[in-house]
Amino acid sequence: MKDREDQIFESGEKxxxxxxxxxxxxxxNMLTTSPVGVANVTFEPSCRNNWHIHHKGGQILLVTAGKGYYQEWGKPAQELHPGDVVNIPPEVKHWHGAAKDSWFSHLAIEVPADGASNEWCEALSDEEYNAL
Structure with a gap:
């Protein structure tokens, strides 16, 4: 069941x-796991993931609902809306998540590569997030 009217895919479990x-x-909500991993990730308002790095494979985000942000280390954050596409090259430290006042959903596509891995880093500070 869809949680919100603007959701295209079900949110899945916590x-x-x-x-x-x-x-x-x-x-x-994992939509596929093979041959390419595609997940629908839904964020409650103000939810965001930690800084992280995709080694070797990279990631593609397809925004499907709500308003959110994407930011690469050392660069300003980009506001995201349905229809936006973010192509994240391998080895780029970044985070993504919802705006303070909006739910946010995107499809996260894992770009396949031999030896691909994900490195989780520190959380984006509340001070940095609240400055958006």
Whole structure:
């Protein structure tokens, strides 16, 4: 069942397996796992993931609902809206998540590569997030 009218895909279950890498509540619905991992990730308002790096494979985000942000280390944050596409090259430290006043959903596509991995880093500080 869809949680909100503007959702294209179901939100799935609370993202408890990765909760330590998020500030706030997120939900995960794996749409495919093979040959390419595609997940619908839904963020409650103000929820965001920690800074992280995709080694070797990279990631593609397809925004499907709400308003959110994407930011690469050392660059200003970009506001995201449905229809936006973010192509994240390998080895780029970044975070993404919901705006303070909006739910946010995107499809996260794992770009396949031999030896691909994900490195979770520090949380985006409340001070940095609240300055958006």
């Amino acid at each position: 993202n408890d397996a990765f909760a330590q890498y998020f500030v706030g509540q997120s939900y995960l």
